[in-house]
Amino acid sequence: xxxxxxxxxxxxxxxxxxxxxxxxxxxxxxxxxxxxxxxxxxxxxxxxxxxxxxxxxxxxxxxxxxxxxxxxxxxxxxxxxxxxxxxxxxxxxxxxxxxxxxxxxxxxxxxxxxxxxxxxxxxxxxxxxxxxxxxxxxxxxxxxxxxxxxxxxxxxxxxxxxxxxxxxxxxxxxxxxxxxxxxxxxxxxxxxxxxxxxxxxxxxxxxxxxxxxxxxxxxxxxx
Amino acid sequence: xxxxxxxxxxxxxxxxxxxxxxxxxxxxxxxxxxxxxxxxxxxxxxxxxxxxxxxxxxxxxxxxxxxxxxxxxxxxxxxxxxxxxxxxxxxxxxxxxxxxxxxxxxxxxxxxxxxxxxxxxxxxxxxxxxxxxxxxxxxxxxxxxxxxxxxxxxxxxxxxxxxxxxxxxxxxxxxxxxxxxxxxxxxxxxxxxxxxxxxxxxxxxxxxxxxxxxxxxxxxxxx
Numbered sequence: 001x002x003x004x005x006x007x008x009x010x011x012x013x014x015x016x017x018x019x020x021x022x023x024x025x026x027x028x029x030x031x032x033x034x035x036x037x038x039x040x041x042x043x044x045x046x047x048x049x050x051x052x053x054x055x056x057x058x059x060x061x062x063x064x065x066x067x068x069x070x071x072x073x074x075x076x077x078x079x080x081x082x083x084x085x086x087x088x089x090x091x092x093x094x095x096x097x098x099x100x101x102x103x104x105x106x107x108x109x110x111x112x113x114x115x116x117x118x119x120x121x122x123x124x125x126x127x128x129x130x131x132x133x134x135x136x137x138x139x140x141x142x143x144x145x146x147x148x149x150x151x152x153x154x155x156x157x158x159x160x161x162x163x164x165x166x167x168x169x170x171x172x173x174x175x176x177x178x179x180x181x182x183x184x185x186x187x188x189x190x191x192x193x194x195x196x197x198x199x200x201x202x203x204x205x206x207x208x209x210x211x212x213x214x215x216x217x218x219x220x221x222x223x
Numbered sequence: 224x225x226x227x228x229x230x231x232x233x234x235x236x237x238x239x240x241x242x243x244x245x246x247x248x249x250x251x252x253x254x255x256x257x258x259x260x261x262x263x264x265x266x267x268x269x270x271x272x273x274x275x276x277x278x279x280x281x282x283x284x285x286x287x288x289x290x291x292x293x294x295x296x297x298x299x300x301x302x303x304x305x306x307x308x309x310x311x312x313x314x315x316x317x318x319x320x321x322x323x324x325x326x327x328x329x330x331x332x333x334x335x336x337x338x339x340x341x342x343x344x345x346x347x348x349x350x351x352x353x354x355x356x357x358x359x360x361x362x363x364x365x366x367x368x369x370x371x372x373x374x375x376x377x378x379x380x381x382x383x384x385x386x387x388x389x390x391x392x393x394x395x396x397x398x399x400x401x402x403x404x405x406x407x408x409x410x411x412x413x414x415x416x417x418x419x420x421x422x423x424x425x426x427x428x429x430x431x432x433x434x435x436x437x438x439x440x441x442x443x444x445x446x
């Protein structure tokens with residue numbers, strides 16, 4: 001068991017080293033980047049499509065898409081106007097810094113303002129692996145249930161922003177928003193939170209405003 | 224990398240050995256058992272509650288509950304009338320045969336007709352680890368989206384039955400049931416499928432009828 005733990009620690013150390021390299025590459029290029037994580041079907045790809053619809057005219061957006069089997073999400077990102085690069089993890093349940101590093105090399109970052117890394121749909125394993133992105137963003141969704149912060153504390157504790165998607169379904173689902181938010185507040189006090197619906201478009205303007213501010217901050221420090 | 228693969232293979236071999244032992248224990252006791260897997264929030268615990276509400280008067284049902292942090296689901300199973308045992312995986316993203324074996328020893332199986340093992344909410348890692356149960360059952364849900372079979376083929380390929388939960392939300396969500404089922408059919412032809420809603424109760428009788436048949440089959444071979 002000790003041997004197994006040792007190996008896991010070595011993998012994580014190596015990951016952290018590459019993640020620092022990734023951050024330098026992104027900082028030098030002035031590219032603001034997010035690691036988008038969620039449960040399967042919470043709406044990561046829909047959020048990317050909506051973000052592109054609102055920002056792709058003014059900004060160049062790149063998407064690195066992690067999936068265990070298909071390129072369905074990458075196709076959706078390209079259709080929505082992104083420069084997109086696919087990572088097939090071949091069964092791995094998370095992205096790591098090396099996979100992102102290999103993808104970064106293939107993208108011409110000079111032209112990019114925002115990089116969205118869409119992680120594998122999973123509330124557990126991706127929380128452990130830093131990718132080098134500036135912010136980690138979790139997409140939660142109403143149909144998943146209001147107990148998720150309590151059940152996946154590692155994920156909720158480690159993120160810099162939270163998107164609560166599918167708020168248009170609140171009338172049809174037993175979801176106690178106060179109970180949900182209390183759990184979030186315990187784990188991650190003051191967490192920046194966006195309540196929105198990718199289906200109706202409600203609440204997207206605050207999300208896009210935050211992204212724009214962060215993009216400008218990173219661009220300014222790269223000058 | 225080879226060393227890592229070797230270790231993973233050793234872990235899986237050990238797991239398969241213990242899983243065979245678990246199956247013998249269950250067969251000898253005449254207990255039909257299922258490994259219930261799903262994405263977070265698809266409705267595993269709700270399905271257990273509904274199953275208990277319909278069967279707990281005639282049958283004794285035990286639940287082994289795997290969670291990374293809390294015992295919220297175990298509490299729900301106990302309230303609904305089950306003998307329940309909690310496994311906190313301490314961050315591990317799946318149950319393995321050893322965890323289930325340790326739980327089995329603590330349950331008086333002589334009195335039990337049905338054992339439901341509620342796996343950790345995750346569509347990837349649990350698919351790799353056999354637990355020794357008779358059937359693997361996947362709970363999918365409408366809000367997760369109709370592309371999930373295509374994106375998580377390992378999970379959809381390996382199960383013996385599929386529950387499609389939250390069908391009451393179909394009018395409010397863009398979900399193409401034909402596209403979803405085509406993906407399932409490619410990966411797992413003829414898969415036994417139950418369309419139901421744990422919220423409205425619609426479709427639960429077919430699910431419970433299947434469980435009852437399987438319970439009787441295992442009981443009959445143990446006599």
